[in-house]
Amino acid sequence: MTTAPDAADLAVDVVIPAHDEVRVLAANVTRVHQHLGAHLDRTWQITIAENASTDGTVEVADRLAAELDGVRVLHRTAPGRGGALRDAWSRSTASVVAYMDADLSTDLGSLIPLLDAVAPGGADVAIGSRLIDGASVERRAGRETISRTYNVIVRTILGAGFRDAQCGFKALRRSTADQLLPLVHDDGWFFDTELLLVAQRLGMRVQEVPVRWVDDPDSSVRILPTALADLRGVARMARSGRLRP
Numbered sequence: 001m002t003t004a005p006d007a008a009d010l011a012v013d014v015v016i017p018a019h020d021e022v023r024v025l026a027a028n029v030t031r032v033h034q035h036l037g038a039h040l041d042r043t044w045q046i047t048i049a050e051n052a053s054t055d056g057t058v059e060v061a062d063r064l065a066a067e068l069d070g071v072r073v074l075h076r077t078a079p080g081r082g083g084a085l086r087d088a089w090s091r092s093t094a095s096v097v098a099y100m101d102a103d104l105s106t107d108l109g110s111l112i113p114l115l116d117a118v119a120p121g122g123a124d125v126a127i128g129s130r131l132i133d134g135a136s137v138e139r140r141a142g143r144e145t146i147s148r149t150y151n152v153i154v155r156t157i158l159g160a161g162f163r164d165a166q167c168g169f170k171a172l173r174r175s176t177a178d179q180l181l182p183l184v185h186d187d188g189w190f191f192d193t194e195l196l197l198v199a200q201r202l203g204m205r206v207q208e209v210p211v212r213w214v215d216d217p218d219s220s221v222r223i224l225p226t227a228l229a230d231l232r233g234v235a236r237m238a239r240s241g242r243l244r245p
Contacts, residue, residue, distance in 0.1 A: 011042035012115055013094035013174075017049045017084040021102040024216075028104045029064050033071065035108045040115070044070065048082035049099075051076040071086040081168075082184070082191025089177045097177050101168030106214035106220070114171045114209050123207035124176045125199050127162060128169030134210030146227050153231070157238055158197055162206050165193040165217060166230070169211060176204065190233030191225045197237060 012030065029046060036044050040239055048061040050073055058075065065073040074091070076084055089097045096118055100106060106128050117126035130137045131151060137144070147166065154160045170192065172180075172224055176199070183198045184191060 010045060010092075010094040012036075012040065012044040012096045012098065013047055013088070013092040014044065014111075015047045015049050015085060015088040015097065015099040016102050017051065017081045017088075017099065018053065018057050018061060018102050019051050019079050019084075020053050020055045020057055022053070022060055024103055025057055025060050026064060028102055028120055029071065030068070030138060031104065031108065032100070033068050035111065036070075039112050040080035045094070046071045047088045048073040049076065049088040050074065051081075051084040052079035067223070078187075080187040080191075081189060083187035085186065085191065086181055086184075089174070090181060092174060094174055096171055097174050098171035099168070103216040105213050105216050106167065106169040107208055107214070110169065110211040114169060117207045117209055118171050118173055118176075120213075120229055125172040125196065125202035125206045126170065126212040127164065127196065127206060127208055128167040128213075129162070129164040129208035130213045131163040131209050132210050135214075136210075136212040137214075139213070146224075150227060150230055153234060154193060154197075157234060158193075159200075160193075160197060161200055162196055162208055164208065165196055167211065167213070168192075170195075185236075186233055188229055188233075190230050193230065194233060194237065 032046055050057055050061045061073040065071050076087055085099055096115060100117060110128060110201055114126050116121050129135055151163060151165055154165050180195055180198055184194045186194050196206055
């Protein structure tokens with residue numbers, strides 16, 4: 001089932017942040033579109049949150065929005081996954097907002113369970129996890145080590161009760177997003193971690209959903225600068241005392 005982007009009864013809005021993703025965007029948005037149409041029995045839309053691309057992503061995103069029913073695009077002049085998600089979620093009319101990375105490293109088979117986890121009476125926030133029982137990960141050793149080390153730091157220093165802060169696969173009720181977004185300061189890669197820590201501090205329930213995750217060898221993410229930016233975010237939150245509830 002699909003829907004017009006402005007439908008008042010929109011149930012789910014799946015956001016795909018896109019910064020210089022011309023290589024994969026058309027094929028992967030089409031895959032998500034087909035998957036939702038085949039497996040989700042609620043009204044939905046896909047939002048491409050394009051941010052400061054310079055490689056033709058802008059044109060591809062606009063074309064997809066024109067050609068595929070239930071796809072819209074938002075353009076942001078500043079780069080940053082967090083800022084793109086903030087803009088898209090803040091403007092959404094859906095009852096549930098979610099996001100996944102454009103490279104679709106996370107298998108789409110986990111998407112419906114992720115959305116179901118934040119149904120009424122369920123969790124406030126649902127996150128894909130590569131670090132719990134039932135997950136499957138194929139990733140280069142260096143990236144795996146950096147990811148695991150970062151998550152240990154977040155749990156040790158910031159008292160996180162969740163295991164995988166940075167998997168690009170999350171969902172939450174829009175009412176929850178409305179409550180959390182004004183309290184989250186980062187607009188880059190640390191946005192995910194800060195969002196979850198703020199949710200934890202407010203006593204919200206965060207549920208982890210196991211995923212199958214396959215590393216994209218051509219990913220545009222620069223792992224070392226990203227990790228350093230995340231560590232600066234950890235240090236900021238540790239200094240501010242915005243840790244446990």
